[in-house]
Amino acid sequence: MTNKRLYLIRHGHTVWNGPPLRFQGQMDSSLSETGRNDAIALGKRMPYQPDRIISSPALRCRQTVDCLFGRHPDEIEPRCIEIGLGWCEGLLATEAVEIDADAVRTWQEAPWEGSPWGGESLEVLQERVVAGVTDIVAGIKPDERVFLAAHGGVLRTLICYVNDLPLSEYNNIDMPNLTLMELAADAVVRGGNNIRLVTPEEMI
Template sequence: MTNKRLYLIRHGHTVWNGPPLRFQGQMDSSLSETGRNDAIALGKRMPYQPDRIISSPALRCRQTVDCLFGRRPDEIEPRCIEIGLGWCEGLLATEAAEIDAHAVRTWQEAPWEGSPWGGESLEVLQKRVVAGVTDIVAGIKADERVFLAVHGGVLRTLICYVNDLPLSEYSNIEMPNLTLMELAAEAVMRGGSNIRPITPEEMI
């Protein structure tokens, strides 16, 4: 049986991605000029318009879809929003460090150890992301081309799950803005699905 294919992308560079870095989490921030231009350029390389586009509810993901394909998402998947970062959302990293330097250091050095600022843990993020993506994959029809715009944290935890990696590998997974990935699977399974970075030219 032919695997279903879901194409996923991290949103473009935002005004909060810095420098200076501002913690985004689930708060909205707009694409920067660089982010918009890069997404438009990438969109020109896309081989086709997807049959269905799904997005995180975050503004930066919806703007990325518009820059790539010149249209709005067909669906919003709330379970694919970025990790909730609690009280530090919207703060510069330096501002958060002035409030609680230990919390910032813990998140930067060992984010898998929990949420140092009252937000979500990576385990909670991974659980809801896997549930959301599982439902999306289950709903893909034969020969349907489906595209999902999400976040770096969402993609990292999904990669850990399908490759059966511990969440301690989270920080070792490089995820630049506009990273494009392909998930090929009949179902989302721990250690049983194929997810890989691709270029637009490799999209089927």
């Protein structure tokens, strides 16, 4: 029996991705002109319309879906929203440094050590993401093509779980905007090693 397939993508470039960089977390920001154009161009390469599209509730993910497929998400999965960054959300990186340079340094250099600004830890993020994606995969019907639009932090922690990597590898996982991946599995299993980068032409 063919494994279920879930396609996942990080949202397009946003006005807060910079420059200048502004911490987004769970706050809403819109796609930039570059983000929209890149998503539209990628959408033209998609081989088909998904049977079902699921999105983080964040505006940038919903806009990415619209640019890719010309439609709204069919479902919203709150557990796949980006990590909560506490007091620094909405601040320019330079503003956050002025308030607490050590907190910014900790997040940039060792985010797995906890939340330096009173938000979520990577462990908490990973736990809710794995629970959300597990439920999504369980609900995929035979031959159904399902697509999930989410965030860099969400997808990095999912990769760590599926590939049985410690969260200390979080910063080593490259996740540009519009990174496209395939999770091929009947269940989300730690160490399953069944998530990979794909191009639209490789989607089946």
